[in-house]
Amino acid sequence: MKNTYSGSCHCGAVRFEADIDLTESTFKCNCSSCTKSRNWLAVVKPDAFRLIAGESSLSDYQYGKKTAHHLFCKHCGVSSFEWGDDQNLGGKFYAVKVACLDNATAAELINAPVTYVDGRHDNYKVAPAEVRHL
Ligand SMILES: [Zn+2]
Numbered sequence: 001m002k003n004t005y006s007g008s009c010h011c012g013a014v015r016f017e018a019d020i021d022l023t024e025s026t027f028k029c030n031c032s033s034c035t036k037s038r039n040w041l042a043v044v045k046p047d048a049f050r051l052i053a054g055e056s057s058l059s060d061y062q063y064g065k066k067t068a069h070h071l072f073c074k075h076c077g078v079s080s081f082e083w084g085d086d087q088n089l090g091g092k093f094y095a096v097k098v099a100c101l102d103n104a105t106a107a108e109l110i111n112a113p114v115t116y117v118d119g120r121h122d123n124y125k126v127a128p129a130e131v132r133h134l
Helices: 032-037 106-111
Strands: 003-008 015-020 026-029 041-044 049-053 058-061 068-073 081-086 091-097 114-117
Touching: 003 091, 015 041, 015 091, 026 032
Parallel strands: 026 114
Antiparallel strands: 003 015, 015 049, 026 041, 041 091, 058 068, 068 081, 081 091
16 A cells, blocks of 8 residues: 655755555665665655655766666755656656655565665666675
């Protein structure tokens, strides 16, 4: 069942709401960016994401093919969500950092299923051979 979660960066300048079913899949990825930030994501469509505050506090970081916008707060440095637009992934999407959801309970996070994807090899359909360090 979808719940509305409130998310924020560390300093609180960036705040958003997202409608997420944490009993569906969450994602961890082994790409160069996700590995360094130990990224843990829930992916939602644009109609399930609302930026409440902080648009002017966001800096954008892009690399590689530049399909994803790796946004982060320019005051505290925390990345609380990103967005991308990729036809192979169903068009525009928001990828919310599960760790930045302020009203997700520990039990909800513990029980959230995790799908691992091999972003390092640009293959989002399979899990990497090793995932324990992600
Ligand atoms: Zn911040």
